[in-house]
Amino acid sequence: MRDSSSEPTMPELMYREALNQALAEEMERDANVFLIGEEVGRYNGAFKVSQGLLDKFGSARIIDAPISELGFTGLSVGAAAVGLRPVVEMMTWNFAILAMDQIVNNAAKLRHMSGGQLRCPIVFRGPGGAGGRLSSQHSQSLEANYAHFPGLKVIAPATPADAKGMLKSAIRDENPVIMFEGERLYALKGEVPEGEHIVPLGKADVKREGTDVTLITWSRMYYFCMEAAEALAKEGISVEVLDLRTLRPLDEEAILASVRKTNRAVICEEGWALAGIGASVVDLIQSQAFDDLDAPVVRVTGLDVNMSYAANLENATQPDAPKIIAAVKKVLYREGA
Amino acid sequence: MASAYSKDLLLTMYRKMYLLRRFEERAGQQYTLGKIAGFCHLYIGQEAVAVGCNEAIRPDDYMLSAYRDHGQPLARGSDAGMIMAELFGRGTGYSKGKGGSMHIFDIEHHFYGGYGIVGGQIPLAAGMAFAARYRNEDRVTVCFFGDAAANQGAFHETFNMAQKWKLPVIYICENNRYGMGTAIARTSAVPEIHKRASAYGMRGEAVDGMDVLKMYEAVKDAAEYCRAGKGPVLMEANTYRFRGHSMADPANYRSKQEVEDERRNDPIPKLREFAMKQGFGLSDADFESIEEEEKRAVDAAVKFADESPEPSVDELWRDTIVEPGEEDVRPRERVLGVKVTNWPKYPSGQELKVTWDLEPRAEAEQADKKAGLSR
Numbered sequence: 001m002r003d004s005s006s007e008p009t010m011p012e013l014m015y016r017e018a019l020n021q022a023l024a025e026e027m028e029r030d031a032n033v034f035l036i037g038e039e040v041g042r043y044n045g046a047f048k049v050s051q052g053l054l055d056k057f058g059s060a061r062i063i064d065a066p067i068s069e070l071g072f073t074g075l076s077v078g079a080a081a082v083g084l085r086p087v088v089e090m091m092t093w094n095f096a097i098l099a100m101d102q103i104v105n106n107a108a109k110l111r112h113m114s115g116g117q118l119r120c121p122i123v124f125r126g127p128g129g130a131g132g133r134l135s136s137q138h139s140q141s142l143e144a145n146y147a148h149f150p151g152l153k154v155i156a157p158a159t160p161a162d163a164k165g166m167l168k169s170a171i172r173d174e175n176p177v178i179m180f181e182g183e184r185l186y187a188l189k190g191e192v193p194e195g196e197h198i199v200p201l202g203k204a205d206v207k208r209e210g211t212d213v214t215l216i217t218w219s220r221m222y223y224f225c226m227e228a229a230e231a232l233a234k235e236g237i238s239v240e241v242l243d244l245r246t247l248r249p250l251d252e253e254a255i256l257a258s259v260r261k262t263n264r265a266v267i268c269e270e271g272w273a274l275a276g277i278g279a280s281v282v283d284l285i286q287s288q289a290f291d292d293l294d295a296p297v298v299r300v301t302g303l304d305v306n307m308s309y310a311a312n313l314e315n316a317t318q319p320d321a322p323k324i325i326a327a328v329k330k331v332l333y334r335e336g337a
Numbered sequence: 338m339a340s341a342y343s344k345d346l347l348l349t350m351y352r353k354m355y356l357l358r359r360f361e362e363r364a365g366q367q368y369t370l371g372k373i374a375g376f377c378h379l380y381i382g383q384e385a386v387a388v389g390c391n392e393a394i395r396p397d398d399y400m401l402s403a404y405r406d407h408g409q410p411l412a413r414g415s416d417a418g419m420i421m422a423e424l425f426g427r428g429t430g431y432s433k434g435k436g437g438s439m440h441i442f443d444i445e446h447h448f449y450g451g452y453g454i455v456g457g458q459i460p461l462a463a464g465m466a467f468a469a470r471y472r473n474e475d476r477v478t479v480c481f482f483g484d485a486a487a488n489q490g491a492f493h494e495t496f497n498m499a500q501k502w503k504l505p506v507i508y509i510c511e512n513n514r515y516g517m518g519t520a521i522a523r524t525s526a527v528p529e530i531h532k533r534a535s536a537y538g539m540r541g542e543a544v545d546g547m548d549v550l551k552m553y554e555a556v557k558d559a560a561e562y563c564r565a566g567k568g569p570v571l572m573e574a575n576t577y578r579f580r581g582h583s584m585a586d587p588a589n590y591r592s593k594q595e596v597e598d599e600r601r602n603d604p605i606p607k608l609r610e611f612a613m614k615q616g617f618g619l620s621d622a623d624f625e626s627i628e629e630e631e632k633r634a635v636d637a638a639v640k641f642a643d644e645s646p647e648p649s650v651d652e653l654w655r656d657t658i659v660e661p662g663e664e665d666v667r668p669r670e671r672v673l674g675v676k677v678t679n680w681p682k683y684p685s686g687q688e689l690k691v692t693w694d695l696e697p698r699a700e701a702e703q704a705d706k707k708a709g710l711s712r
């Protein structure tokens with residue numbers, strides 16, 4: 001229950017409701033926008049992101065696709081090539097691996113191959129990441145795969161407000177946008193501005209100001225970073241938390257500005273270490289801000305193993321606040337690291 | 338006896354088939370001279386398929402193809418010089434030299450590209466057909482692919498959706514009997530590709546792809562069927578490529594005899610013979626003058642390509658991401674200064690009313706009832 005003071009408050013929405021709102025608003029605004037995916041219509045979405053949209057927009061715009069990831073992804077790319085603005089829901093990014101050819105070989109390259117004649121305004125979105133003991137085929141953080149490709153934009157909002165604002169931007173963007181949502185974030189609540197709330201793509205966000213070390217992260221790991229930052233604050237360590245939000249293009253300015261301020265950095269990502277996004281962030285920092293560093297940059301990543309079903313193994317595989325705290329202490333040359 | 342075809346149509350088809358043939362012969366020659374690199378898949382022998390099809394559809398119908406993609410845009414009316422320049426890797430090519438032989442795009446003539454992944458364009462075509470229905474446009478999409486592409490998952494996934502959603506798309510399988518060096522019968526459980534349509538309850542038919550008039554009739558009929566909202570068509574055009582899979586392929590897997598036999602089936606002299614008998618008073622000289630004109634056009638295309646500059650190196654950084662406010666490229670305007678008037682403009686979201694019901698509610702509820710479900 002809210003108190004009845006005159007202070008205007010923003011409504012609290014779940015992450016999935018924020019996405020739903022963004023979809024509904026954009027479909028209202030532009031009839032070229034349609035949503036397609038498995039179970040998005042009559043079932044209201046595997047994760048209930050599209051709740052109620054079929055009733056509002058009808059079956060030509062909220063489209064229940066067969067289990068044909070490559071097929072309906074390619075169909076949507078074709079529709080985008082001639083001017084529609086599809087939003088393709090992947091039941092999870094694990095299954096989108098079957099559609100990767102269409103995303104990578106067609107969506108990302110249409111403009112290039114046509115020498116600028118075509119554009120491909122399309123959003124591919126769905127949950128990524130681990131949690132919930134689903135074992136290796138359902139627990140992958142595949143952001144790095146897509147961030148590798150020129151021609152794609154890759155985003156991964158952590159909060160409900162960012163989820164809404166970035167999905168709206170993604171739908172309006174003239175390029176293919178890959179949106180990673182957190183499977184574990186859908187039920188998470190946060191304040192979300194009503195109506196026209198736009199968060200630009202390509203802009204990172206300092207979610208917590210600090211002076212001793214910069215924690216660079218995105219999506220679900222953001223919450224572990226905040227938890228770690230709160231705990232460290234009690235020990236007198238001031239942590240800045242930079243939420244990248246967009247992984248391609250990287251907001252290089254924001255990363256460098258923060259590192260130049262704190263002189264130390266820890267990068268936390270859920271995905272694997274080898275050829276991960278954090279590796280590129282390290283490269284950026286060491287090539288552009290080496291003289292500002294007081295310690296080597298440290299990465300906290302998912303372990304380079306496949307995900308297990310057993311609860312203890314699953315937990316051990318992923319980053320968490322204690323691991324982040326240890327990493328921060330290491331770059332600060334503190335005890336225990 | 339009056340001909341079932343106009344003189345104009347027959348001569349246009351002859352002209353275009355001859356242009357395609359001549360263009361490809363010169364392309365092959367330029368490849369051996371080292372002017373063209375990469376993969377270069379020639380269309381020689383298959384001309385009747387593209388030309389018969391193009392004359393049977395409307396200029397603003399969508400068309401797309403695989404990597405054997407010089408013939409279809411030429412049939413559509415694309416500029417031969419700009420295609421040749423693309424093969425040469427010059428900045429004056431349709432894709433500014435970024436696409437090469439396998440990726441010809443000419444949006445002005447509604448040719449939506451050549452694609453290098455076998456079967457990868459099949460779902461895209463369904464998407465264009467989907468867009469046409471979504472916007473209530475009376476347009477069909479034609480998608481060319483090879484026989485080997487019919488074994489890709491994309492083929493099956495797409496046909497299921499295209500038929501379920503009654504999309505106005507004509508899939509033309511150019512069955513030239515080989516996927517690279519492998520005869521289709523060696524890799525296909527059902528080598529008669531058109532029969533596979535029946536698995537999706539879809540219309541499938543075989544056509545003599547060495548006969549331009551048979552292609553023309555078949556595509557005309559299929560287009561009408563699509564425009565009437567009856568759904569997609571799978572057309573298997575039985576054809577033959579006289580040359581190797583690509584310029585890098587000497588085609589040793591086929592016997593000399595087989596190729597010789599097929600060459601006797603050449604669609605170009607066949608049309609000429611037919612046209613001569615139609616009572617238009619056409620003579621050899623009429624055809625020879627067409628051939629002369631097209632030869633000169635192809636010579637000019639080669640000259641244009643050869644004299645064109647390479648793309649500037651800063652082009653590397655363009656055409657990957659659309660920057661805010663960036664215009665799309667109208668290649669003929671950019672290269673030849675020809676005013677482009679038929680550049681596609683799609684309705685903005687406000688103008689567009691979506692009236693199509695992909696899965697009518699009553700139908701869906703019926704299906705649920707049948708399955709013993711309630712919503």
Ligand SMILES: Cc1ncc(C[n+]2csc(CCOP(=O)(O)OP(=O)(O)O)c2C)c(N)n1
Nearest residue numbers: 405453454455483484485486513515516517
């Ligand atoms: C997915 C994929 N696998 C393999 C290849 C290599 N490849 C290029 S063309 C070709 C043969 C395809 O034959 P077909 O589809 O019958 O077309 P045709 O060349 O006869 O016109 C192959 C195997 C490719 N380009 N893409």
